[in-house]
Amino acid sequence: MLSDVLGLTPDEADAYRTLVSLTSATPGGLAELVGCEPGQMVRILSRLEGHGLAARSLGDITRFVASPPAVALRALLIQRQNALNLAEFELDTLDEIYRAATLGCGAAEVVDVIHGTEAIRERVGHIQLGARKEIMNFVKPPFFSSDNMTDGAVIERGVRYRVIVERAMLDEEAPSFDEISQARASGEEVRITDKVPLKLFIVDGELAIVPLLGSANAAKAGALLVHESSLLDALIALFESKWEKATQLVTSAGALRDVPAIDDLGAQILGLSLTGLTDHAIATLLRTSPRTVQRRIRHLMDTAEVQNRIQLGFHAARLGWLEAPSSSDQRTEAVRRACPGT
Known part of the structure; x- marks a missing residue:
């Protein structure tokens, strides 16, 4: 914890903890307790002195004593907090500069190209971790390892996570129903639709990643990174339109409203039936x-x-x-999905 929060190295944190438990210690004696060379401990104690965490004993300058943790660590913590506040201020300033610059950017600056599956995965993970309000996601075949359903840590921070899954994904069992259920249990909102037009990942309404389909070959994989623009606005509108018409995926009876005498399996069967899956496909999934x-x-x-x-x-x-849409047209769509072929 000391090394993570206060910026001490693991060796410095271990030495300070050990020194705190002693009245005083020489570099050699402390090195023996910690398990390092005396010369290395001399350097560690010198750095601890610089941090204000250790000082030489007044009665014997060859010995060291620990500074009181309540005083020394609090001062160090305040320094770290001030540094973080300055970094946050700098981040806000840079963000404002970035937004101002992108308002007047040309077409070439609105869209960047990402090459390679690994680069796509890293970029998706990076912007996902930075999400503040909401993530919107289209999922469709082919399913790659970069098409992760969700990140639990993001949802725990209060970020809303909405996903629309193309029905063919359920037929292929990728992601599996268990994976989708786990995502739902973590707080993700999942809906199913017949078709989604493209793979899509939107963060905070400010940035979108559009993976390019056509080849499952990792070497040929690519994606578009779309910045704030009318193009991004159109992608957001497309997602919202699909979201309104998609069917909520039910994974437990608790997700249903006012349905008597139904257990989790019954709720799952009802929900999957309304997405248009056949009985055989539902049985395979469950x-x-x-x-x-x-x-x-x-x-x-x-x-x-x-x-x-x-x-x-x-x-x-x-x-x-199933919290179905209220308009008559959307109700008719729910009926059609429940009975494919009618």
């Missing part, structure tokens, strides 16, 4: 049998007091079981 899927759907129809799946889909939308 590691159960098509017969079980059919029996559970029959139970849901009995609960809703309807005769077929078309009515079940309309009933679920009308009562808001």
